[in-house]
Amino acid sequence: MDAQIKKGILDACVLYALRGGESYGYKIISDLKGIIAVSESTLYPILKRLEGVGALRTRAEEFNGRLRKYYSITDAGRQKLEEYRYDFEELISIYKKIFGERL
Secondary structure: OOHHHHHHHHHHHHHHHHOOOOEEHHHHHHHHOOOOOOOHHHHHHHHHHHHHOOOEEEEEEEEOOEEEEEEEEOHHHHHHHHHHHHHHHHHHHHHHHHHHHHO
Protein backbone atom coordinates (compact mmCIF):
# COMPACT_ATOMS: atom_id res chain seq x y z
CA MET A 1 0.00 0.00 0.00
CA ASP A 2 1.18 3.50 -0.79
CA ALA A 3 2.86 5.09 2.26
CA GLN A 4 0.86 8.33 2.06
CA ILE A 5 -2.46 6.49 1.89
CA LYS A 6 -1.43 4.23 4.77
CA LYS A 7 -0.38 7.27 6.84
CA GLY A 8 -3.86 8.76 6.47
CA ILE A 9 -5.50 5.45 7.26
CA LEU A 10 -3.38 5.00 10.40
CA ASP A 11 -4.13 8.54 11.56
CA ALA A 12 -7.86 7.91 11.04
CA CYS A 13 -7.64 4.59 12.91
CA VAL A 14 -5.93 6.19 15.91
CA LEU A 15 -8.51 8.99 16.03
CA TYR A 16 -11.25 6.38 15.70
CA ALA A 17 -9.82 4.40 18.62
CA LEU A 18 -9.94 7.53 20.78
CA ARG A 19 -13.40 8.73 19.75
CA GLY A 20 -15.04 7.06 22.75
CA GLY A 21 -12.68 8.40 25.39
CA GLU A 22 -9.20 8.64 26.75
CA SER A 23 -6.72 5.81 26.26
CA TYR A 24 -3.02 4.96 26.33
CA GLY A 25 -0.62 3.47 23.79
CA TYR A 26 -0.86 -0.25 24.51
CA LYS A 27 -4.66 -0.08 24.78
CA ILE A 28 -4.90 1.78 21.47
CA ILE A 29 -2.86 -0.97 19.80
CA SER A 30 -5.15 -3.58 21.36
CA ASP A 31 -8.28 -1.69 20.32
CA LEU A 32 -7.07 -1.59 16.71
CA LYS A 33 -6.39 -5.34 16.49
CA GLY A 34 -8.72 -6.80 13.90
CA ILE A 35 -8.83 -3.45 12.09
CA ILE A 36 -5.17 -2.79 11.31
CA ALA A 37 -1.85 -3.94 12.74
CA VAL A 38 0.01 -1.14 14.49
CA SER A 39 3.29 -1.52 16.34
CA GLU A 40 4.52 0.71 19.15
CA SER A 41 7.22 2.09 16.86
CA THR A 42 4.51 3.14 14.42
CA LEU A 43 1.93 4.34 16.95
CA TYR A 44 3.95 6.76 19.04
CA PRO A 45 5.09 8.98 16.15
CA ILE A 46 1.45 9.11 14.98
CA LEU A 47 0.32 10.14 18.46
CA LYS A 48 3.02 12.80 18.62
CA ARG A 49 2.12 14.14 15.16
CA LEU A 50 -1.62 14.23 15.97
CA GLU A 51 -0.89 15.98 19.24
CA GLY A 52 1.30 18.49 17.39
CA VAL A 53 -1.53 19.48 15.05
CA GLY A 54 -4.01 19.78 17.92
CA ALA A 55 -6.02 16.65 17.13
CA LEU A 56 -5.11 15.06 20.48
CA ARG A 57 -4.34 16.24 23.98
CA THR A 58 -2.31 14.34 26.52
CA ARG A 59 -1.97 14.01 30.22
CA ALA A 60 0.38 11.92 32.32
CA GLU A 61 -0.52 9.89 35.39
CA GLU A 62 1.40 7.45 37.50
CA PHE A 63 0.40 3.82 37.02
CA ASN A 64 2.18 0.96 38.83
CA GLY A 65 5.10 3.21 39.64
CA ARG A 66 5.55 4.45 36.08
CA LEU A 67 4.31 7.54 34.32
CA ARG A 68 1.67 6.61 31.73
CA LYS A 69 0.62 9.04 29.02
CA TYR A 70 -3.10 9.20 28.26
CA TYR A 71 -4.43 10.54 24.98
CA SER A 72 -7.83 12.02 24.18
CA ILE A 73 -9.31 13.37 20.98
CA THR A 74 -10.02 17.10 20.70
CA ASP A 75 -12.75 18.83 18.74
CA ALA A 76 -10.15 19.41 16.02
CA GLY A 77 -9.42 15.68 16.06
CA ARG A 78 -13.10 14.85 15.70
CA GLN A 79 -13.29 17.23 12.75
CA LYS A 80 -10.21 15.58 11.23
CA LEU A 81 -11.81 12.14 11.65
CA GLU A 82 -14.89 13.41 9.83
CA GLU A 83 -12.64 14.76 7.04
CA TYR A 84 -11.06 11.31 6.72
CA ARG A 85 -14.54 9.84 6.29
CA TYR A 86 -15.29 12.26 3.44
CA ASP A 87 -11.89 11.54 1.89
CA PHE A 88 -12.64 7.82 2.05
CA GLU A 89 -16.01 8.29 0.36
CA GLU A 90 -14.34 10.31 -2.40
CA LEU A 91 -11.60 7.71 -2.80
CA ILE A 92 -14.14 4.88 -3.06
CA SER A 93 -16.05 6.86 -5.68
CA ILE A 94 -12.87 7.28 -7.74
CA TYR A 95 -11.95 3.60 -7.43
CA LYS A 96 -15.45 2.60 -8.49
CA LYS A 97 -15.13 4.76 -11.59
CA ILE A 98 -11.81 3.13 -12.40
CA PHE A 99 -12.56 -0.48 -11.48
CA GLY A 100 -16.34 -0.59 -11.67
CA GLU A 101 -18.73 -1.69 -8.98
CA ARG A 102 -16.65 -4.77 -8.05
CA LEU A 103 -15.54 -3.00 -4.89
